[in-house]
Amino acid sequence: MAVSTVYKEPAPLVDRENPLESMMSRFNVAAEILGLDDETYNVLKAPDKQIIVNIPVTMDNGQRRVFEGYRVVHNTILGPSKGGIRYDMHVHLDEVKALAAWMTWKCAVVDIPYGGAKGGIICDPTTMSPGEIERLTRGYTLAMKDVFGPDRDIPAPDMGTGPREMAWLMDEFSKTTGMTSPAVVTGKPLVLGGSLGRVEATGRGVMVSAIAAMKKLGMDPKQSSVAVQGFGNVGSWAAKLLSEKGLKVKGVSDISGAYWNENGINIDEAIAYKNAHNGRLDGFTGAVKMDADELLISPVDVLVPAAVEDVITEHNANDIKAKLIVEGANGPTAASADPIIRDKKIMVVPDILANSGGVTVSYFEWVQNRLGYKWSENMVIERAERIMTDAFEKVYATAEKYNVTMRIAAYVVAIDKVAQTYKYRGGF
Numbered sequence: 001m002a003v004s005t006v007y008k009e010p011a012p013l014v015d016r017e018n019p020l021e022s023m024m025s026r027f028n029v030a031a032e033i034l035g036l037d038d039e040t041y042n043v044l045k046a047p048d049k050q051i052i053v054n055i056p057v058t059m060d061n062g063q064r065r066v067f068e069g070y071r072v073v074h075n076t077i078l079g080p081s082k083g084g085i086r087y088d089m090h091v092h093l094d095e096v097k098a099l100a101a102w103m104t105w106k107c108a109v110v111d112i113p114y115g116g117a118k119g120g121i122i123c124d125p126t127t128m129s130p131g132e133i134e135r136l137t138r139g140y141t142l143a144m145k146d147v148f149g150p151d152r153d154i155p156a157p158d159m160g161t162g163p164r165e166m167a168w169l170m171d172e173f174s175k176t177t178g179m180t181s182p183a184v185v186t187g188k189p190l191v192l193g194g195s196l197g198r199v200e201a202t203g204r205g206v207m208v209s210a211i212a213a214m215k216k217l218g219m220d221p222k223q224s225s226v227a228v229q230g231f232g233n234v235g236s237w238a239a240k241l242l243s244e245k246g247l248k249v250k251g252v253s254d255i256s257g258a259y260w261n262e263n264g265i266n267i268d269e270a271i272a273y274k275n276a277h278n279g280r281l282d283g284f285t286g287a288v289k290m291d292a293d294e295l296l297i298s299p300v301d302v303l304v305p306a307a308v309e310d311v312i313t314e315h316n317a318n319d320i321k322a323k324l325i326v327e328g329a330n331g332p333t334a335a336s337a338d339p340i341i342r343d344k345k346i347m348v349v350p351d352i353l354a355n356s357g358g359v360t361v362s363y364f365e366w367v368q369n370r371l372g373y374k375w376s377e378n379m380v381i382e383r384a385e386r387i388m389t390d391a392f393e394k395v396y397a398t399a400e401k402y403n404v405t406m407r408i409a410a411y412v413v414a415i416d417k418v419a420q421t422y423k424y425r426g427g428f
């Protein structure tokens with residue numbers, strides 16, 4: 001049988017900023033503020049484990065193709081590691097390492113008992129059939145069977161994956177143990193033990209943090225406008241829930257381009273259009289198409305980058321008009337843009353706080369699976385909102401205490417918690 005290795009080589013990071021370097025530069029600033037000792041610094045800066053696997057998959061045409069997959073466990077000091085799995089052609093080991101570390105900091109910011117991990121496979125799911133994606137997902141799960149576990153490492157969805165992939169993962173893992181193990185993965189379909197409220201949880205958390213930040217800035221949601229980059233799980237839910245709070249969503253985008261309506265886009269219509277057109281906004285008539293790069297520097301009060309890393313850089317930061325940036329995506333702002341944004345006095349609710357609603361409700365899903373009990377949607381929403389509001393206030397107070405940005409403050413809160421736990425666990 002012919003074996004093609006076309007998807008095996010990782011995409012180079014040459015033309016992009018390196019998210020791992022961005023993560024480390026903020027980590028270093030926070031470590032300095034906290035006066036972290038050398039031992040703790042060295043333990044926290046590098047991942048505990050990096051696993052790279054080759055996954056042979058029989059494609060629909062009978063050819064075998066080998067895919068490269070990763071799982072990076074950054075840290076387990078606070079508990080079992082937690083983090084999503086990304087299917088995308090740009091997946092790169094350094095990116096997965098950054099994403100795994102961000103999971104450690106994110107779980108610590110919202111004070112849930114998890115460490116951090118992230119996974120990814122270099123693939124383009126938009127060109128694969130459901131059967132090919134299923135075989136890839138099952139192959140990845142088998143390759144990671146000794147890494148995953150309800151008390152060890154608990155995956156979830158990220159870009160390019162959703163409840164369908166999580167169901168296959170749960171089923172394949174359960175076969176290896178001979179027991180149905182719903183708690184091995186979160187973001188599952190409801191019938192398999194998924195939690196009410198998980199699908200929209202990340203977008204809802206973005207909305208909650210945006211409203212909390214607007215309150216601090218004295219901005220009235222009903223008099224404010226917003227642009228959202230990325231119209232997938234996080235972006236579309238954030239846009240919908242922000243519009244329900246009265247904000248005018250003037251711009252949205254996906255890989256097909258950006259769409260602008262000065263009078264506000266009808267988000268329910270945009271979502272319905274996307275769902276009916278292969279997940280894309282291309283051809284949507286409720287807005288005018290514009291250059292994708294223009295969206296980030298468009299005249300809006302609030303900007304929500306909810307797609308990929310490093311879209312805000314030293315090259316466009318100066319042109320941003322928004323007074324508030326709420327990071328739905330992980331790592332959308334390169335470290336090179338931080339000083340420019342700070343000097344422009346734009347408030348940034350950083351990724352590890354703003355998008356933590358997803359992992360928070362994942363935690364609730366895991367708790368419900370372990371209890372064998374289901375919570376009502378109201379209970380999920382109310383508890384997640386409380387956790388996020390408390391985390392926001394803690395980060396805001398830390399920013400004031402040290403006179404630093406919300407981003408550095410979030411790292412300070414997170415690293416302090418993990419470092420203190422490390423000291424207790426180490427016995428001194």
Ligand SMILES: NC(=O)C1=CN([C@@H]2O[C@H](COP(=O)(O)OP(=O)(O)OC[C@H]3O[C@@H](n4cnc5c(N)ncnc54)[C@H](OP(=O)(O)O)[C@@H]3O)[C@@H](O)[C@H]2O)C=CC1
Pocket residue numbers: 157158159160161202229230231232233234235253254255256279280292306307308309328329330331355356358359
């Ligand atoms: N899902 C979750 O619960 C969580 C996700 N996140 C982060 O949020 C971000 C988005 O994830 P999620 O919504 O799940 O992913 P999805 O795959 O559901 O959606 C990604 C969206 O981004 C669009 N996109 C991709 N590249 C670009 C680009 N260069 N410019 C504009 N749009 C682009 C995609 O367009 P198209 O579909 O046309 O390709 C799609 O609309 C990621 O950074 C992820 O790590 C963070 C916390 C939790």
Ligand SMILES: O=C(O)CCC(=O)C(=O)O
Pocket residue numbers: 082083084085106154155156157158186187330355356358359360362363
């Ligand atoms: O829901 C989860 O467990 C993790 C989601 C995720 O990958 C993220 O927050 O970046």
